[in-house]
Amino acid sequence: MNHVELVTSTPSDFRTFMSGFPSGVAIVTSLDDAGRPWGMTCSALCSVTVEPPTLLVGMRAESPTLKAVLRSGQFAVNLLHAEGRGTAELFASGDPDRFDATTWRLPPGAGGPHLVHDAHAVADCRVSQLVPVGGQRMVFGEVIRITELSDASPLLYGRRQFSTWPA
Ligand SMILES: Cc1cc2nc3c(=O)[nH]c(=O)nc-3n(C[C@H](O)[C@H](O)[C@H](O)COP(=O)(O)O)c2cc1C
Known part of the structure; x- marks a missing residue:
């Protein structure tokens, strides 16, 4: 293996560094005041305690999905399986009609839509804290x-590409 030493820390270096830390892929969903579903692909998800x-999701400040999460005070975290890759791309695209192209349900008491064809597990959550960074x-x-x-x-994401768990 070649030894490469980088001594800078530009945004590009940071992105490259984090691309070497693969993660699962989630879609965070919620409902706005009018009952309209919103959702975004999210890999900034971690367990807190x-x-x-308690879990933590990092969402861009201008996100309409974030707005729905904060207004309603609740959300759902849909953990995607390998066949959910197309849906992950759709929910990262900014498409305003993203829910028309996916199958979802809203079980009683859900924090947001459950993507029943694309997720292998869903956590319904109540917002407990908000920290701007x-x-x-x-x-x-x-x-x-x-x-x-x-x-x-x-479904996995790392090195700027989707992947699947090896058999
Ligand atoms: C694999 C993957 C992971 C992503 N993870 C995040 C994330 O953790 N936080 C974030 O703000 N955006 C993330 N994005 C980008 C958002 O999915 C994208 O900006 C999306 O349009 C946000 O939806 P919104 O328009 O409802 O805000 C990710 C995109 C991809 C492809």
């Missing part, structure tokens, strides 16, 4: 309910 069960908003959510939909392999 088990008691109370630069142009992003760190949204902490207390997990109210977890729904396991299938045992399909998770």
